[in-house]
Amino acid sequence: MERTFLMVKPDGVQRGLIGRIVSRLEDKGFKLVAGKFLQISDEQAKRHYAEHVGKDFFGELVGFITSGPVFAMVWEGDEIITLSRQVIGKTKVKEALPGTIRGDFAAHTPHNLIHGSDSPESAEREIANFFSADELVQYEKSISRWT
Numbered sequence: 001m002e003r004t005f006l007m008v009k010p011d012g013v014q015r016g017l018i019g020r021i022v023s024r025l026e027d028k029g030f031k032l033v034a035g036k037f038l039q040i041s042d043e044q045a046k047r048h049y050a051e052h053v054g055k056d057f058f059g060e061l062v063g064f065i066t067s068g069p070v071f072a073m074v075w076e077g078d079e080i081i082t083l084s085r086q087v088i089g090k091t092k093v094k095e096a097l098p099g100t101i102r103g104d105f106a107a108h109t110p111h112n113l114i115h116g117s118d119s120p121e122s123a124e125r126e127i128a129n130f131f132s133a134d135e136l137v138q139y140e141k142s143i144s145r146w147t
């Protein structure tokens with residue numbers, strides 16, 4: 001079973017889309033393991049986006065993700081890193097297909113509503129940047145054999 005770090009970005013929070021985004025992840029059959037509503041610090045944002053250090057949009061990225069509260073989450077499921085990125089849709093809005101979160105709700109490229117880890121290594125690092133081990137809840141979902 002794989003874990004991933006998903007986060008409703010400030011645009012998703014401001015637009016009142018937390019519930020609908022979480023619903024899409026629940027609808028897919030993923031299992032929620034942790035959730036936290038918070039304002040990210042500058043240091044936490046820079047750690048989160050460490051892979052983009054040096055890119056010309058890095059400053060803009062950190063500014064955006066710290067511009068308002070976010071809803072940070074850990075979700076679990078088989079191959080969830082790949083599958084959740086399919087549910088989220090492509091980074092650029094012109095490429096994000098209808099039926100995906102970004103394809104259905106986002107109309108402006110950097111404001112693409114939700115972050116999703118892109119590898120197991122990123123997921124582990126990103127989860128540790130937002131949650132302590134005891135905040136990850138272990139439980140069984142009785143429906144899990146069907147999803």
Ligand code: GTP
Nearest residue numbers: 057060061090091109110111112114115116117118
């Ligand atoms: P995340 O799930 O947010 O990590 O998106 P991603 O994995 O689909 O894209 P990537 O990691 O390559 O980029 C991270 C985020 O940076 C994107 O979601 C965008 O919000 C933003 N971003 C990517 N490219 C650009 C760019 O050219 N300009 C600006 N301003 N932002 C960008």
Ligand code: MG
Nearest residue numbers: 115116117118
């Ligand atoms: Mg990324």
